[in-house]
Amino acid sequence: MNEHLNTTQIVTVPLSGSLTMSSREVAELTGKRHDHVMRDARKMLLDLHGEEDLPKFGGVYDGGNGETRPCIHLPKRECLILVSGYSVELRARIIDRWMELEEGATPKALDFSDPRVVLGVIGHLQGEVAKKDEIIAEQGGRLKRLDRLEGAKGSMCITDAAKTLDVKRDHLFQFMSSRRWIYKRAGNKNWLAYDTIRHAGYLEHEDHLYMDNEGRERVAPRVLVTAKGLVKLAELLERPLH
Numbered sequence: 539m540n541e542h543l544n545t546t547q548i549v550t551v552p553l554s555g556s557l558t559m560s561s562r563e564v565a566e567l568t569g570k571r572h573d574h575v576m577r578d579a580r581k582m583l584l585d586l587h588g589e590e591d592l593p594k595f596g597g598v599y600d601g602g603n604g605e606t607r608p609c610i611h612l613p614k615r616e617c618l619i620l621v622s623g624y625s626v627e628l629r630a631r632i633i634d635r636w637m638e639l640e641e642g643a644t645p646k647a648l649d650f651s652d653p654r655v656v657l658g659v660i661g662h663l664q665g666e667v668a669k670k671d672e673i674i675a676e677q678g679g680r681l682k683r684l685d686r687l688e689g690a691k692g693s694m695c696i697t698d699a700a701k702t703l704d705v706k707r708d709h710l711f712q713f714m715s716s717r718r719w720i721y722k723r724a725g726n727k728n729w730l731a732y733d734t735i736r737h738a739g740y741l742e743h744e745d746h747l748y749m750d751n752e753g754r755e756r757v758a759p760r761v762l763v764t765a766k767g768l769v770k771l772a773e774l775l776e777r778p779l780h
Contacts, residue, residue, distance in 0.1 A: 557639050558611035559632075562599050564620070567635055568628045572609075575620075579610045582620050593776065693742055693762035696720075696729070703772060713775065720761055731761050740767030 561579050565572040583592055595616075601607035612620060614636055621632045694702070700710040711729070714720045719741060720729045731741035743759045763771065 556613060557636075558613055559617050559635070559639070560597060560599065561610040561612065563635070564612070564617065564632065567631045568621070568624060576608070576610060579612060579616075579620055583610070583616065586616065586619070693744075693764045694768070695760065695762055699763040699768055699771065702768065703775060705775060710771075714771075717774070728758050729761050730759060735767075739764055740770055 561575045562572055564570070564579075565575045568575075579595075580592070583595055595610050595612065597609050597611045598606040599609050617632065617636070621629050624632075696710060696714070697707050700707040703710065705713075711720070715729075718732055719735045720731055722729055731743060735741045736743070740763070742762050742764060744762055745759065
């Protein structure tokens with residue numbers, strides 16, 4: 539049943555020793571469509587962990603022709619929760635596979651009398667230290683950028699915020715509306731900020747002067763995104779800030 543699973547890298551074993559099974563392998567083992575497994579896994583992870591933690595389960599696999607496609611890596615608990623509604627036969631396949639993975643992940647004792655083993659361990663540790671230093675440097679730079687933005691004065695309209703975040707204007711309006719940051723009153727075309735978002739310091743209002751269809755000057759409130767709000771939107775949208 540598993541002989542065709544080696545075509546893609548669908549199982550990861552982090553240095554912590556914890557195992558994950560990819561949505562790709564779940565689909566292979568159960569005979570279900572991968573997009574259906576992805577859909578069910580996303581919904582389950584949202585219910586269990588919330589949207590902010592969803593990216594940490596993400597991954598990719600080689601879809602052929604040099605293309606990479608998305609998948610989800612599930613720890614044992616989440617994987618078994620996902621298949622709890624499947625038939626007994628399909629659940630048994632997943633459980634059997636987990637037993638294989640856990641048996642294969644049992645660490646073997648290293649022979650440190652072999653110089654090659656010692657050199658291999660030293661090389662591995664040096665590589666991990668280098669990766670750790672890169673991560674620290676990257677995160678340090680990101681924190682400095684966020685501190686600079688959060689400490690900045692002034693705000694910008696949503697259109698300018700969309701340019702800064704490198705997203706489409708209409709997408710940002712829709713995103714903020716769906717997250718209950720902004721809304722429109724019935725019969726009114728102007729966007730307004732929810733009080734909870736304004737009190738959090740993410741958005742504010744300003745009086746905006748405009749000309750109506752008859753050429754008369756009018757004043758209406760306009761939503762502005764604060765520096766703090768821009769940082770929060772970047773986190774929610776998972777967009778880099780430079």
